[in-house]
Amino acid sequence: xxxxxxxxxxxxxxxxxxxxxxxxxxxxxxxxxxxxxxxxxxxxxxxxxxxxxxxxxxxxxxxxxxxxxxxxxxxxxxxxxxxxxxxxxxxxxxxxxxxxxxxxxxxxxxxxxxxxxxxxxxxxxxxxxxxxxxxxxxxxxxxxxxxxxxxxxxxxxxxxxxxxxxxxxxxxxxxxxxxxxxxxxxxxxxxxxxxxxxxxxxxxxxxxxxxxxxxxxxxxxxxxxxxxxxxxxxxxxxxxxxxxxxxxxxxxxxxxxxxxxxxxxxxxxxxxxxxxxxxxxxxxxxxxxxxxxxxxxxxxxxxxxx
Numbered sequence: 001x002x003x004x005x006x007x008x009x010x011x012x013x014x015x016x017x018x019x020x021x022x023x024x025x026x027x028x029x030x031x032x033x034x035x036x037x038x039x040x041x042x043x044x045x046x047x048x049x050x051x052x053x054x055x056x057x058x059x060x061x062x063x064x065x066x067x068x069x070x071x072x073x074x075x076x077x078x079x080x081x082x083x084x085x086x087x088x089x090x091x092x093x094x095x096x097x098x099x100x101x102x103x104x105x106x107x108x109x110x111x112x113x114x115x116x117x118x119x120x121x122x123x124x125x126x127x128x129x130x131x132x133x134x135x136x137x138x139x140x141x142x143x144x145x146x147x148x149x150x151x152x153x154x155x156x157x158x159x160x161x162x163x164x165x166x167x168x169x170x171x172x173x174x175x176x177x178x179x180x181x182x183x184x185x186x187x188x189x190x191x192x193x194x195x196x197x198x199x200x201x202x203x204x205x206x207x208x209x210x211x212x213x214x215x216x217x218x219x220x221x222x223x224x225x226x227x228x229x230x231x232x233x234x235x236x237x238x239x240x241x242x243x244x245x246x247x248x249x250x251x252x253x254x255x256x257x258x259x260x261x262x263x264x265x266x267x268x269x270x271x272x273x274x275x276x277x278x279x280x281x282x283x284x285x286x287x288x289x290x291x292x293x294x295x296x297x298x299x300x301x302x303x304x305x306x
Contacts, residue, residue, distance in 0.1 A: 057137050058085060058140055062112070065143075066144070081160060102133050140162065144160055145161075160192075229286050233284055234279055234283045242304035250273055250303050251274060
């Protein structure tokens, strides 16, 4: 049994703790807020979405190599472009074997003849059909042409043409960003690559890819009356994909609405913005703009501003 002095000290400590911590974030309140947000949200993210953010996939249809190119130059050009999409766009490249298996089907055997000479509308339409069959998010058409006569393996230059299309089940549309929000971005690029400037251009071209494929995540919880929000993107994502102190993100509310076909579709409505202030290994804290703090919910979608 405790004696009176110990009980008095314990009581005093509790009183001091209550009086001195009134402004500190309370974990319990945060959890209760999350539960309340869940009841208000129509499309609260699943645990799988939060813990394992989806990497969208892209299928490269057979690359067109024009002119005299060695196997080394072909492989290096393709690997360079695909690595940009992986590192800066967070895209997963569909295995070449799967693409070849799809193209071996009778309905796609015309692809080679349609795309042998030029990347035209007929070629892109077939590419989109292949993408739908593969159930991939994007398809890429690429051509590599020698820029000058190759003198040696160590000294070379090529011109790369890259077109990326989003595989839209309801129609053929050239690439829009992964969330299909209000910002449209198209990938239709021609890049000059040379052995002398390859690494210098990596950052420049990577920035174009990052803007075309802005990274997205979710608000996990809020603190201090929604002044701060924790998102499921952190240092593991890194600055290459736009996650760094000072980065601005748009906040969107997912909603279910009736579609023109009579079913339902998920739409995204802009709520406001937040700015990242602290990057953790797997998460990041952001400061929510004051005018929208009463409107945001745990579970809202965030996307790096391109």
